[in-house]
Amino acid sequence: MxxxxxxxxxxxxxxxxxxxxxxxxxxxxxxxxxxxxxxxxxxxxxxxxxxxxxxxxxxxxxxxxxxxxxxxxxxxxxxxxxxxxxxxxxxxxxxxxxxxxxxxxxxxxxxxxxxxxxxxxxxxxxxxxxxxxxxxxxxxxxxxxxxxxxxxxxxxxxxxxxxxxxxxxxxxxxxxxxxxxxxxxxxxxxxxxxxxxxxxxxxxxxTLKPKINYREILRSFRASIISVNRVLTRMKPSRRYGFLYLGSRRDFCTKLLFAVDVSGSVTNQDLRKAFSIINRLFKYGIERVDVLQFDSEIKGKPLTLKKAQTKIKVIGRGGTYFQPVIDYIDKNKEYDGLIIFTDGWAPIPTAPKNKRTRILWLFNNEHNYRRMKDNLKQIGGATFIKEL
Known part of the structure; x- marks a missing residue:
């Protein structure tokens, strides 16, 4: 045979x-x-x-x-x-x-x-x-x-x-x-x-379960934190009284903090992904992003971006500790949302006292996401970047 x-x-x-x-x-x-x-x-x-x-x-x-x-x-x-x-x-x-x-x-x-x-x-x-x-x-x-x-x-x-x-x-x-x-x-x-x-x-x-689409989650997160201000203006008539009274317009004023893990365990390729995500946020209607770098501590002051950037200087590359980022939003409560990009190799932080700022954990790969998501679910949502 x-x-x-x-x-x-x-x-x-x-x-x-x-x-x-x-x-x-x-x-x-x-x-x-x-x-x-x-x-x-x-x-x-x-x-x-x-x-x-x-x-x-x-x-x-x-x-x-x-x-x-x-x-x-x-x-x-x-x-x-x-x-x-x-x-x-x-x-x-x-x-x-x-x-x-x-x-x-x-x-x-x-x-x-x-x-x-x-x-x-x-x-x-x-x-x-x-x-x-x-x-x-x-x-x-x-x-x-x-x-x-x-x-x-x-x-x-x-x-x-x-x-x-x-x-x-x-x-x-x-x-x-x-x-x-x-x-x-x-x-x-x-x-x-x-x-x-x-x-x-x-x-x-x-194996039939679809992969998490982090882009959709980012859009959803953006929609959940969107904030607007009502501004009076003479350029627009009042709907009820015409030009006798000032009209109004609504300006987006969302304040988003993007914390990037720049510890030694995060690769340069991962950092490029992180800053690519930041640039993508402007396409989702976010007009301003404060970028905060951290490893075991906050590295300098937040960098405010109002448009996509091609180069951002990275500082840090030490160990990783999430607590300084959580403490930062407790002290700076004006943020509508916080996205933390990380590989997850750090102790679980205590939950923030600040309940206003919504938190999203963005992991560099699926393995680290699965390893950490359950431990972090009391602190915020989580997703991961699908390998390109």
Whole structure:
């Protein structure tokens, strides 16, 4: 029996017992690629090396195909490309292994992080946790792979041998993401989950939730803090009495404070994003923005901007402490709104006494947003900048 026939026999069985896996598999083209080491998914293809398939026994092949089908269902190959491909492969493998719990030699979260605190999380979470682990340990690799043996399975599960090759084509792809979402929604509507248990269904359904649109949240925040002054004018007649009395106009007078975290943990790229957001606020109808820089303390006086700027000098780059910013709006209560741009690596501040000024926490990425949002919900709303 050829490798393609072995694969087809397994997939055909899914039609009855795992219709979601079958439906997802059929959205991709199956093809032989002798130039790769094992099996990979991406760009609408499932590519495999026939020698790798032939080296697997029936049960192991079944587990490998199911593992790759789950990788497609979770859309890991169709998320925005990660800078460290080896770590991305490891993060994907940990996520899938946590839920499928296969006999394949993929690691569980507890084996990598030495704690059960990170059990059954999601791809982005594990990716950033692995990067943090690398930084703290000075590691050279993505870690967390299969054994050091030379067998087919060991080679497949080891991120050092397969990570870069198997994630080569991974990148954001709306077309394939939508195709996958259609199949998931169909499974939900028709209850065709097959053998997929409820806790995995929840993980799959979570991938359907739309990403937070920080631009919409900024617009909403701007609308919630908008402030106007009624000014009498002779240039406009009174609606009731004509030119016998002064008319009135309403001038926008919103006072917005934008606090930028300039600590050492915030990258220059993140700072460019922050100041790009400030410039965008002028498009949303904000006529003036006071920009406050902070790390462990307030750095100088606020810079008042009345139009978009191409260059702003950054000062600071120390540690991070939010409390000085909160104390600042307690002393300066004239602000309608405060936006705090940060990576979130700081202690939770005490809530302000000033209840007038609305607060929005704007995080530099989704990982830091998820890590901090629940702890900050008593102080203000939160969103994050989607990776560009």
């Amino acid at each position: 050829t490798s393609k026939q072995r694969i087809s026999n397994i997939i055909e069985k899914w039609y009855l017992i795992d219709p979601l896996f079958f439906a997802i598999w059929t959205t991709h083209e199956l093809s032989i690629n002798p130039n790769i080491q094992n099996i990979r998914v991406g760009l609408g293809k499932i590519e495999y090396n026939h020698t790798f398939i032939e080296a697997l026994d029936a049960q192991t092949l079944y587990q490998v195909l199911r593992f790759e089908a789950m990788r497609i269902i979770l859309k890991h190959p169709y998320l925005r490309r990660k800078e460290n491909q080896t770590v991305a492969y490891t993060a994907s493998n940990i996520t899938i292994q946590e839920y499928l719990q296969t006999p394949l030699n993929f690691p569980y979260a507890k084996q990598i992080f030495q704690t059960d605190e990170y059990d059954k999380k999601y791809f982005e979470f594990y990716y950033y946790k692995l990067l943090e682990q690398q930084d703290s340990m000075g590691a050279q690799t993505g870690g967390g792979g299969g054994g050091g043996g030379g067998g087919a399975q060991e080679q497949y599960t080891n991120p050092e041998t397969s990570g870069i090759e198997n994630t080569e084509s991974w990148d954001a792809d709306e077309y394939y993401s939508n195709q996958i979402n259609d199949k998931i929604e169909s499974a939900l509507e028709n209850n065709t989950w097959g053998t997929v248990p409820s806790h995995i269904q929840e993980l799959i359904l979570a």
